[in-house]
Amino acid sequence: GNSVTQMEGPVTLSEEAFLTINCTYTATGYPSLFWYVQYPGEGLQLLLKATKADDKGSNKGFEATYRKETTSFHLEKGSVQVSDSAVYFCALLSGSARQLTFGSGTQLTVLP
């Protein structure tokens, strides 16, 4: 079946540091890949997505590239801010199952 493995947290960084959160997946076919963010007390929000190999999703300074050869979709940001503190979830959508499969989430805390 489908599965998503995320880098375990929590991750604590200083403001303006470089961020990488690793994500690898197992899926049949050609899934779409997503990063969702969950701020305290709020629902999950779509951060970025990529629907085919070598696509790069980007939003709010965050980027992730769909790497089929390594089955990865690592999240990166060049300079994090305190406001980026949240839980980040990697997810995949299998075309046949039409349901999102999530990783376990990575808690990010950015200190001023």
Added chain:
Amino acid sequence: EAGVVQSPRYKIIEKKQPVAFWCNPISGHNTLYWYLQNLGQGPELLIRYENEEAVDDSQLPKDRFSAERLKGVDSTLKIQPAELGDSAVYLCASSLDERGGSEQYFGPGTRLTVT
């Protein structure tokens, strides 16, 4: 545009009691999802509706959980009776249609505590 609305936001009940959660999806969204999110985990799908039809309920524990989406708009998820292990966040999401790439929008969730 209003997002996905869920109520209540928090619920504390004793075990063996019934509980119900309500979700109002984004206007015009045909597909509605209920997810279960345990502490420190990612959400897991419980049931998916296309309009008023439950098209995927394979992961819904049907001995105690039930759901309905009358008229293809609002939805209710019920647990009867609740068990200690049901303590979790119950998330509702909606999307415009059933296409694989259609973005899912999530509500804030209902945090259930069973004592």
